[in-house]
Amino acid sequence: MDRAPAAPTASVTSAAPTAPEPQPLRPRHRLTAWAAGLLLVVPALISACRFLDTDGISPVPQLLSLLPWLAVPAGLAVLLAAVARRRALTLLAVVVLAAVGWSSLPYMPQLVTSYGLPLARVKVLAANVEYGQATGALIDTIRRERPQLVFATECDLVCGHALTTAFAAELPHHTSVDAGGASGSVLLSAYPLTDERVIPAAMGMPGATARIAGLPVRLQLAHPLPPVPGQIDGWKQELGRIEDEAVTRLGTGPRLFAGDFNASQDHAAFRSILAAGRLQDAARRADASRTPTWPMEGPLPPFAQIDHVLVSDDFTVRSIRFLDLAGSDHRAVLADLDLRGER
Numbered sequence: 001m002d003r004a005p006a007a008p009t010a011s012v013t014s015a016a017p018t019a020p021e022p023q024p025l026r027p028r029h030r031l032t033a034w035a036a037g038l039l040l041v042v043p044a045l046i047s048a049c050r051f052l053d054t055d056g057i058s059p060v061p062q063l064l065s066l067l068p069w070l071a072v073p074a075g076l077a078v079l080l081a082a083v084a085r086r087r088a089l090t091l092l093a094v095v096v097l098a099a100v101g102w103s104s105l106p107y108m109p110q111l112v113t114s115y116g117l118p119l120a121r122v123k124v125l126a127a128n129v130e131y132g133q134a135t136g137a138l139i140d141t142i143r144r145e146r147p148q149l150v151f152a153t154e155c156d157l158v159c160g161h162a163l164t165t166a167f168a169a170e171l172p173h174h175t176s177v178d179a180g181g182a183s184g185s186v187l188l189s190a191y192p193l194t195d196e197r198v199i200p201a202a203m204g205m206p207g208a209t210a211r212i213a214g215l216p217v218r219l220q221l222a223h224p225l226p227p228v229p230g231q232i233d234g235w236k237q238e239l240g241r242i243e244d245e246a247v248t249r250l251g252t253g254p255r256l257f258a259g260d261f262n263a264s265q266d267h268a269a270f271r272s273i274l275a276a277g278r279l280q281d282a283a284r285r286a287d288a289s290r291t292p293t294w295p296m297e298g299p300l301p302p303f304a305q306i307d308h309v310l311v312s313d314d315f316t317v318r319s320i321r322f323l324d325l326a327g328s329d330h331r332a333v334l335a336d337l338d339l340r341g342e343r
Contacts, residue, residue, distance in 0.1 A: 029084045036080035036089055040096050043074040047099040053268045055236065061227035064266045065304040068104035068290070071097060103266070104290075116340040119213035121318075123147040124282075124309050126258040127325060127332035128223075131181055132159035134328035139166050141323060145334055146170070149210070150188040151258040153203070153223040160186045177204025185259075187221050199245055201225070201238045205259075207245065215314075215341055218249045222259035222308075227267075235262065239269040246277025246310075254314035254339060255279065260330060264304045265289055279310040282335040285317040293322060293331040302331070309335040316340060 046063045047070070055061045063070075074097040081090040125147040127138050131154055139162065142150060150171060152163060160176050163186055171188040175196045178184060185204030187193075193208040199220070207220035224238035225231050242257065249255050257279060263270035265281070273279065283289050283305065292302035307330055309320070318336040325332050 032080050033084035033086045033089055036077040036084060036086070036093060039073040039077040039080065040093055043070040043077075043100050044096045046070055047096060047103055050103045050266060051099065053271070055227075055232075055268045058227075058229045058232050061232055061235070061267060062229075065264055065306070067100065067266045069303060071100045071104065074100050116314075116342050118316075118338040119215065119341050120339045122149060122212065122315075122337045122339055124149045124151070124256065124258055124335045124337060125332060126151040126153075126260070126307055126309055126335075128153045128260040128307065128328055128330035129155050129159055129325065130328040130330065132156040132184075134325040135159040135162050137326040137328065138332070139163065141325065141332060142167060142171075145323075147334065148190040149219065149256070149258075150186075151219075151221045152186045152188070153221065153260045154182045154184065155186045156180045156184045160184055163188060173210075175206045175208045177206050179204055185221050185223055187219060189219070191217075193219075199238075199241050201241065202234065205238075205242070212254075212339055213341070215339065216253045217314075217339070218252060218255045220245055220255070220257040222257055222261050224262050226262040236269050239263060239273065243269075243273045243276050246273055246279055250278060254341075255310075255312040256315070256337075257310040258308065258333070258335075260307050262306055264306055274310065277310075279312060282309040282311055282315075282317045282320050282337070283333070285311075286320040286335075288320055288322075291322050293333065295329045296324065296331060297329040307331065307333050309333055311335075311337065314340055 049056050049060050078093040078097055081093045129135055129138050129152055157178055164174055171190050173189040173193045175193055176186040177198055183203045185206055187206055189210050191210040191212050193210055195209040197207050199205040202225050203223045205221055205223055210217045210219055222242050225235045227235040291305055293305050293307040294302055296302055316338045321334045323332040323334055
């Protein structure tokens with residue numbers, strides 16, 4: 001018997017499921033992503049320079065002074081990248097924000113062992129009087145605080161005469177660069193001064209050796225050029241001369257450098273002075289390394305600590321205070337120190 005022909009069968013091919021096509025960015029999200037990327041440019045560049053230990057070229061030195069504030073655009077970039085749903089960009093923004101935050105943390109208090117007995121208590125006042133405009137406020141501050149050493153920058157001829165006259169009895173010794181405007185500087189001392197020397201610079205940077213409790217203490221007033229466009233090389237060069245002076249005086253006894261350094265802890269040239277010269281910032285020793293001293297005038301709040309008292313490890317720091325001076329765009333720095341050594 002013949003078999004019935006087999007029924008035709010349909011051949012079905014099972015196709016593998018395909019991933020859905022990624023949704024193209026909406027125009028609004030695309031613009032948001034671009035905005036996030038643009039906001040990251042400056043924080044990424046400046047935090048990279050900070051980690052690479054370089055001051056670079058203008059405008060990097062100026063922006064380094066604003067480093068803590070760069071957390072604002074970096075944080076905004078994180079939010080915008082998240083809104084735009086760009087995972088890679090969001091991750092990058094988080095990394096940049098973390099880098100800015102980490103490098104902006106106040107320096108931890110520096111633990112330095114100072115050997116010997118306390119020989120003398122020394123109060124040091126560093127003040128920028130802004131073309132002499134804050135001379136009266138500085139005189140009042142000296143009378144109130146009674147420091148043994150005063151480092152006055154931007155102290156013109158009138159300012160210098162007023163200070164040396166007002167404190168002829170309390171601070172009878174002084175060395176100065178007698179000049180007008182920002183170029184004048186005066187170092188007043190309750191202790192006799194010898195070996196006076198001026199570091200070559202556009203603005204006055206006198207130095208001398210004071211005899212304190214029988215020890216020769218090298219004093220140096222600092223006031224290099226500010227890092228404004230067109231004179232970055234001069235700024236670096238003059239900070240380098242301060243560093244050279246600190247290194248040259250190594251092994252000669254206690255050292256104390258103070259004034260308006262026009263540089264903060266975020267500038268590599270300033271950190272180089274500390275490292276090569278084996279000096280410590282009194283503000284850091286007192287856990288106040290992020291207290292700003294400039295600018296005290298204008299629309300912006302103070303954001304940079306550029307006025308410093310630097311000491312060798314022959315000193316311990318009792319305290320440090322930052323004082324407003326009427327008429328000046330800087331806060332003054334008052335450091336209360338103990339000089340230590342062998343009797």
